[in-house]
Structure formats: structure tokens, C-alpha cells
Amino acid sequence: MTDDALDQMAILAGALPFLKRYDDQIVVVKYGGHAMGEEETALRFGRDIALLEQVGVNPVVVHGGGPQINAMLKRLGVKSSFVQGLRVTDEEMLDVVEMVLAGPVNKQVASAITRAGAIAVGISGKDGGLIQARKLTRTYRDPDSHIERVLDLGFVGEPERVDPRVLQLLIGADIVPVVAPVGVGADGQTYNINADTVxxxxxxxxxxxxxxxxxxxxxxxxxxxxxxxxxxxAEVKAGIEAGWISAGMIPKVETCIYAVERGVKGAVIVDGRVPHAVLLELFTGTGAGTLIRA
Ligand SMILES: Nc1ncnc2c1ncn2[C@@H]1O[C@H](COP(=O)(O)OP(=O)(O)O)[C@@H](O)[C@H]1O
Ligand SMILES: CC(=O)N[C@@H](CCC(=O)OP(=O)(O)O)C(=O)O
Incomplete structure (x- = not known):
């Protein structure tokens, strides 16, 4: 038995009450591009997700891939910029974003889970009508004129409607869905969507x-x-107001608030660099990161 498998066993040894709690429940895991790291990190993540499936939890993985898109842009010599944590996405950028997210990143994550003994299927939000998106409209106040202006990020979208049937079919067949954060508009336009939001x-x-x-x-x-x-x-909102929750943490906590306000029992921000972070969070009494509740 490998050290990694022994670690998994040690965590599971005390997990009985938690296994009952999560039996047949859906757990959505957002796997950020920064947390992916080297191939071994992805394989270890895959083993934890496969184990969840095997002990009766229904994991659904949504992955990011910001750093992986940046690496491809560098190879292609294309410059990219971010506004409020979101990538400005013109047509050329959209091609690269979709190619990387729905291509190698999606397949690497699905294949890491499958190699670990579960069956995973990689799809994007465009498959099965999963994510109907619309262009994201955001405003900002011009610091000089104080006039409210509309921010144009190009083909950056937000989910307008989620049709979960394709996910339910996969879950019902004991298959782990792995979702790339790309959506499609009613008119067929592809949109790049922040993975936290998805x-x-x-x-x-x-x-x-x-x-x-x-x-x-x-x-x-x-x-x-x-x-x-x-x-x-309420505490999260106060932290944003006071400014000590800032930058990339804002979309993360906003996503957690969105989810708990829609009935998700708990949303947790966890350090994906810690080995077995997912198992520790679900199956130990203390958890590993920050739990946000309604
Ligand atoms: N209160 C806070 N606690 C932790 N991180 C914070 C906080 N405020 C801002 N941050 C920043 O948010 C970043 C996490 O967001 P981001 O880099 O976008 O993550 P990811 O790439 O995984 O989506 C941290 O690296 C940190 O710099
Ligand atoms: C609109 C927007 O910014 N989309 C993101 C999608 C990937 C993502 O969110 O990846 P991480 O979770 O690794 O940051 C992007 O283009 O980078």
C-alpha cells in the first residue's frame, strides 16, 4: 500500500459519523488552477475524489485553470489583462480559454479521477445545456468624475440558468462529472465564466x-x-466592507454566500495544497479551512 493510500485510510478510520452524514449527498468541489500544481498534486486530488465516490458521496468537480491559460498565452505570445479579478476576453482570447479549459485541463482532471478507480466524465458548461450564460454586465464608479460607467470585459459571462439534468444523469450512473467553466448564450455565443461563479x-x-x-x-x-x-x-460582508477581505478572495466568499443563500448547507474555502484537503474537510471534526454558513 502506498503512503498516500495509508494516509487516506487513517483519515477514514475516524470518519464513520461523517460518512453517514454525506451518504448519497452531493458535494461540489471547485478545484482552482493554483491548487492544481504539479502532476502528482492532480493525481492525489483524483485519488481523494475517487475515494469520495467509492464511500457513497456524490462528488461533482468544477475546475479553474487561470495559470494554465496564462502558460498557453505565453507560448502563443498573446497578452492578457484582468479587471476586478476577471480576464478581459476578446474573440482570440476566448478561443484560447475554451481550448485550454475544455481541453487538456478538463481531461487531466477527469483522467486523474478515473486512474484512481472511479469513472469521471469531463464536460464543459456548453454540454447538455448545462450553463446558459449571458454577457456579464458590471459597473464601476470613475474615480475622477464619480460617474457610474459600464465595464466591458468582452465575452466574459455569468450563468443565467443552470440545467442540472446532465449532471443528475451522470451522478445517477455513479459517474463523477468534471465541469469546465465555459457557458453558452441563448444565441449560441460562448462565454468565459469565472470558475468560482460556476x-x-x-x-x-x-x-x-x-x-x-x-x-x-x-x-x-x-x-x-x-x-x-x-x-x-453577515461577518463576511463586514470583512469585505472593512477591506480585509479583498482581491481574489472576494469572488470566492461571494460565491459561498450565493450558495448558502440558495440552500447549500455549508460552503468552505480550503487550502488545496494540503494533502487530502478534501477528505480532511469532510471527514474530520475540525475541518481544514473557513466554513461559511447562512
Ligand atoms: N482575508 C483574506 N484571506 C485570505 N486571502 C485573501 C484575503 N483577502 C485577499 N486575499 C487574497 O485572495 C487570494 C485567493 O484568491 P485567488 O488567487 O483568486 O485564488 P484561485 O486562483 O484559487 O481562484 C489569496 O492568495 C490572497 O492574496
Ligand atoms: C472570466 C474569467 O476570469 N475566467 C477565468 C476562468 C478560469 C478560472 O476561473 O480559473 P481559476 O479558478 O484557476 O482562477 C479565466 O479566464 O482565467
Whole structure:
């Protein structure tokens, strides 16, 4: 038995009460591009997801791939920019984003899970009408004129409607769905959507028991830099207002709020760099990151 399998066994040894709680429940796991790291990290993640499936949980994986898109853009010599944490996406950029997310990244994640003994199928939000999207409209206040202006990020979208039937079919057949965050408009236009947002929308539409957001920080850190194990929606909103929750953490906590307000029992931000982060979060009493509840 490998060290990794022994670690999994050790976590499962005390997990009986938690196994009952999550039996046949849906757990949506957002696997961020930063958490993916080297091939061995992806394989270890795949083994944890396969184990969840094998012990009776129904995992659904939504992956990102920001750093992987950046690497491909570098190879192609294409420059990219972000506004409010979102990639400005023109037609050329959209081609690269879809190619990378729905291509190698999606297949690498699905194949890591399948190699570990479960069956995983990779799809994008365009398959089976999963994510009907619309162009994202955001406004910002011009700091000089104080006039409210519309932000144009090109083909960046937001989910308008999630049709979970394709996911339910796969889950019903004991297949782990692996979703790339690309959606399609009513007119057939493809949209690039932030993976956190897609994970929240899918967790809400499926009535998931838990949403786990795997990233490369320990969770939400307070003003003193200490990890906060549990927060209410009101406390999160106060943290954003006060400014100590900022940058890339904002879409993450906003996604968690969105999900818990739609009935997801708990949304957690977890450090995906920690070996077996998913198992530790679900199957140990203390959890590993920041739990956000209604
Ligand atoms: N209060 C906070 N606690 C933890 N991280 C925070 C906080 N405020 C801002 N951040 C930033 O948010 C980042 C996580 O978001 P991001 O890099 O977009 O993750 P991912 O690539 O996994 O989607 C952290 O690396 C950190 O720099
Ligand atoms: C609109 C937008 O910004 N889309 C993201 C989609 C991938 C993503 O969200 O990846 P991570 O979770 O690894 O950050 C992008 O183009 O990078």
C-alpha cells in the first residue's frame, strides 16, 4: 500500500459519523488552477475524489485553470489583462480559454479521477445545456468624475440558468462529472465564466450538501493574519466592507454566500495544497479551512 493510500485510510478510520452524514449527498468541489500544481498534486486530488465516490458521496468537480491559460498565452505570445479579478476576453482570447479549459485541463482532471478507480466524465458548461450564460454586465464608479460607467470585459459571462439534468444523469450512473467553466448564450455565443461563479451556480442548482473551494491559501485570514475557521454571511460582508477581505478572495466568499443563500448547507474555502484537503474537510471534526454558513 502506498503512503498516500495509508494516509487516506487513517483519515477514514475516524470518519464513520461523517460518512453517514454525506451518504448519497452531493458535494461540489471547485478545484482552482493554483491548487492544481504539479502532476502528482492532480493525481492525489483524483485519488481523494475517487475515494469520495467509492464511500457513497456524490462528488461533482468544477475546475479553474487561470495559470494554465496564462502558460498557453505565453507560448502563443498573446497578452492578457484582468479587471476586478476577471480576464478581459476578446474573440482570440476566448478561443484560447475554451481550448485550454475544455481541453487538456478538463481531461487531466477527469483522467486523474478515473486512474484512481472511479469513472469521471469531463464536460464543459456548453454540454447538455448545462450553463446558459449571458454577457456579464458590471459597473464601476470613475474615480475622477464619480460617474457610474459600464465595464466591458468582452465575452466574459455569468450563468443565467443552470440545467442540472446532465449532471443528475451522470451522478445517477455513479459517474463523477468534471465541469469546465465555459457557458453558452441563448444565441449560441460562448462565454468565459469565472470558475468560482460556476461552482456556486452548480452547487445551488443541485442543492448540494457542501461546496468546497480549493485554493492556494489556508482559508479566509482575519486582519491579524490568523485563519478564521467559521464565518456567518453577515461577518463576511463586514470583512469585505472593512477591506480585509479583498482581491481574489472576494469572488470566492461571494460565491459561498450565493450558495448558502440558495440552500447549500455549508460552503468552505480550503487550502488545496494540503494533502487530502478534501477528505480532511469532510471527514474530520475540525475541518481544514473557513466554513461559511447562512
Ligand atoms: N482575508 C483574506 N484571506 C485570505 N486571502 C485573501 C484575503 N483577502 C485577499 N486575499 C487574497 O485572495 C487570494 C485567493 O484568491 P485567488 O488567487 O483568486 O485564488 P484561485 O486562483 O484559487 O481562484 C489569496 O492568495 C490572497 O492574496
Ligand atoms: C472570466 C474569467 O476570469 N475566467 C477565468 C476562468 C478560469 C478560472 O476561473 O480559473 P481559476 O479558478 O484557476 O482562477 C479565466 O479566464 O482565467
Amino acid at each position: 461552482a456556486g451556480a452548480i452547487a445551488g442548482a443541485l442543492g448540494a450538501e457542501r461546496l468546497l473551494m480549493l485554493t492556494d491559501v489556508r482559508g479566509v485570514l482575519g486582519p491579524d493574519g490568523q485563519l478564521i475557521p467559521e464565518m456567518t454571511v
